[in-house]
Amino acid sequence: MTDIAGIPRLAEAFIKHAADEPARTALVLGGRSFSYGDLDALSNRIANRIHLETGGRNLACALFTGRSLHGFAAILACFKAGAFYAPFPVRDLAANHRDAFGQLAPALCLADRSGLKALCELLAEDAAPHTVLLLDLAELPENMSLPERHRVIGSNSIDQMAAVFDPVACGPDALAYLMFTSGSTGKPKGVPVSHGNLHAYLDGISEVMPVRREDRCTQLFELTFDLSVHDYAVTWCAGAALHVPDGEKILTLPDMVRDQGITVWFSVPSVIALMDQFHQMKPDGYPGLRLAAFCGEALPSNLVRTFAEAAPGAELFNLYGPTEATIAFTGYRIETIGEGIEPIGRPLAGQEALIIGPDGRECEVGEMGELCLTGRQVVAGYWLAEQETGRCFEEAENGDILYHSGDLAHRDENGCLHFHGRLDDQVKIRGYRVELAAIDAVLSELAGGCRVMSLAWPPDRLGNPTGVIAYCEGTGIDGEALIARCENHLPAYLVPKKIYSLDQLPMNRNGKLDRKALLARHEERNG
Structure with a gap:
């Protein structure tokens, strides 16, 4: 492969495989197989269209796609065009995703038909103008719309692009992708991973x-x-x-x-x-x-x-x-x-x-x-x-x-x-890293500022937490109503399954809320 300061390794490797064995299978999904040649040509068309918008600069592309042909082609296209991608969920869009989108301020939004509804919901409330590239639809469906401040480019513009593209060279500090994780303040944290970071991983994992x-x-x-x-x-x-x-x-x-x-x-x-x-x-x-x-x-x-x-x-x-x-x-x-x-x-x-x-x-x-x-x-x-x-x-x-x-x-x-x-209260739920303090912050705000502690519970038979419950301090809390409100502010896997009330939440000797003591009390009462 080329030096790290040149073409991103993934782009270079994929192009080489497509040139050497274009009929070789690269992707299998939905009962269909797509070759390296197929995916290379499609990603080149998308890369050409991205390049028209970004000029080869290392700018952010918000990705609203499923694990689809066009989703994977769009990722490849970002690697080729010098851009970086930040993926968003295609369902269960919540307030923290809107916060993440605002932090990202993408140069371009990429959407396939599975992610378009979520993107439209987000952009309907976003005051800034954005450009949307539809990956597999010529135009917005009749049941979806966007405010006029947003510009929509149909997939026919991709079809008109050349199936060849000269990949953009970039240095090791250029970003490859950005993932958002939950933050201790309730705000999402963006983790920008560079091509240098990714190349180091590919070197290391290939030896293992x-x-x-x-x-x-x-x-x-x-x-x-x-x-x-x-x-x-x-x-x-x-x-x-x-x-x-x-x-x-x-x-x-x-x-x-x-x-x-x-x-x-x-x-x-x-x-x-x-x-x-x-x-x-x-x-x-x-x-x-x-x-x-x-x-x-x-x-x-x-x-x-x-x-x-x-x-x-x-x-x-x-x-x-x-x-x-x-x-x-x-x-x-x-x-x-x-x-x-x-x-x-x-x-x-x-x-x-x-x-x-x-x-x-x-x-x-x-x-x-x-x-x-x-x-x-x-x-x-x-x-x-x-x-x-x-x-x-x-x-x-x-x-x-x-x-x-x-x-x-x-x-x-x-x-x-x-x-x-x-070391802290960060846990893994269904494979996602979750900071319980982030859930606390959202619940407290929705419940009028009362003190809140959430717990990762119940455990499965291996002892891994499968969901979230929460305790609010005080009386008069309508747990069911609060859960309903949470559904608009948290991803589905973070919404508490049940919310309890306590006159006073347990505290440790330093006067701090004691989550471990609360968990022990809950387990004692609920098994």
Whole structure:
């Protein structure tokens, strides 16, 4: 591949595969296969249209698409045209997504038919004028409309573009994509990932679990989840095929794995737990898998054991990494299945992990502390958020950026890292990283300013939280009405399932609200 200061690696690799083997399958979805040549031509047309709007500058494109042909082509087009993309959900749009859109101030909005309704809802309330490029519709449907201040470009303009495009060269600091995560203040935090960050990840992960050109790889993550970047980038850099399940439903996965000859699996552990719950993890059920990786949640050993029996020929890996450190930062090849939670391993090549104690010193072997990360995968800071950046990022002794992950870990005598949960109240729900304080802030505002504490509850049979409940201090709170209001301000997976009232929320000896004490009280009463 070219030097990092040249054409982005993904764009260069895809173009090469399309030139060498244009008929080779790149993407399988909806019962159809699309070749490298097909996807290259479509992404070139979209890139030409994006370039007309951006002039090759590293500007933001808001992406409102599903895991569709045009969605993946638009991502490729951004890589080729020198722009970067920021994905938004195509359903359950909430106030924090509107805040994120306002922070982004995109130069262009890209939408397919599955994401257009969400985009129209957002733009109806946005006072700034925006340009919308319809990826697969010639015009807005009759049942949708936009205020006249917005400019709409139909897909016929893409059809008129040339199917060839000279990709824009960019430096390592140019952005590749931007993902929004929840913030402690209730406002979303943008994580801008550069091409240099992504290239470092691709270098590191290829040494841990190399994908081959003949592989068929799963694509199980929504585009708003940064693990989706691993799916397409690793697959297409290798010249392999990316497979999206029919209907994007978990329960169709067994048929896809068997019928389409999947060889590489990547998911959060809870997907396996759900499949096992529906009796879809039978011994030797998936003999064709050769690689399987898990990320996004702590990985229980009993779940690994179940998967190993179902896919006896697969090498198994546990990956760990926050969005701020580009997809996955550590990797662990599971050769001997342990007990409890599997280790997260060692940093990928060229990266470094430190475990820092409360006194600021580096912890000894076996001592638990905050996991801090440094290296080329760590982003420079949050998007337009100096205060949050200053809280989580600092300059390391060698001049590199050090990211305080907020995760607890220890290093064993073999140098292997072990994950012990969150240092604060940030949790994982359905694979998404969630800060409970962000939910508290929204609920408190909607409830008139009363004190609120939310809890990640109830747990599934593996102990992973599956939803949110909340407690409001005081009386006269209409929980059902408050939940209904939350549905317009929070994503569906963050809306509390139930809201309780307490005369007084528990506090610790320092006079601070005590979430752990509240959780213990709730579990005692509810089991």
